[in-house]
Amino acid sequence: MSSTQYTKKIALVDCNSFYVSCERLFNPKIRKKPVVVLSNNDGCIISRSNEAKALGIKMGEPYFKAKDIIVKNNVNVFSSNYSLYGDLSRRVMRTLKRFNSEIEVYSIDEAFLDLSNFKDQDVEKVGKEIRETVLQWTGIPTSIGIAKTKTLSKVANHIA
Numbered sequence: 001m002s003s004t005q006y007t008k009k010i011a012l013v014d015c016n017s018f019y020v021s022c023e024r025l026f027n028p029k030i031r032k033k034p035v036v037v038l039s040n041n042d043g044c045i046i047s048r049s050n051e052a053k054a055l056g057i058k059m060g061e062p063y064f065k066a067k068d069i070i071v072k073n074n075v076n077v078f079s080s081n082y083s084l085y086g087d088l089s090r091r092v093m094r095t096l097k098r099f100n101s102e103i104e105v106y107s108i109d110e111a112f113l114d115l116s117n118f119k120d121q122d123v124e125k126v127g128k129e130i131r132e133t134v135l136q137w138t139g140i141p142t143s144i145g146i147a148k149t150k151t152l153s154k155v156a157n158h159i160a
């Protein structure tokens with residue numbers, strides 16, 4: 001016999017390669033290409049597309065260290081544009097509030113959502129709906145980890 005259960009469920013929604021995803025919204029030509037975004041003074045790599053990760057470019061690596069790989073592989077390089085990222089972050093967070101008005105913004109591209117008000121057996125479907133809605137309304141792809149506590153949902157997100 002299955003009964004309806006409402007146990008504690010915390011979701012961590014994390015935007016995938018957030019700064020790169022923001023740049024891609026306005027540059028459809030770089031959608032399937034390697035892309036990196038540099039820090040304020042163009043010193044370090046702070047966001048990488050999966051294609052850039054596959055080339056071995058490391059997070060936080062100084063630009064000069066990765067320059068050979070970047071030039072050889074025609075990696076698209078962007079200076080960071082924080083007003084754009086902030087604007088898109090607010091759009092993502094507003095969309096998440098549709099599922100639970102009390103979200104906890106954890107960083108520019110991550111938020112915790114308490115999904116305990118959804119039935120346990122519905123939670124996977126809700127997670128899928130959140131990802132689809134955020135993608136449709138903002139163009140930003142996300143990953144979601146769902147668990148009983150914030151710490152565990154962060155772990156679950158990394159596995160997902």
Ligand SMILES: [Mg+2]
Nearest residue numbers: 014015016109
């Ligand atoms: Mg992220």
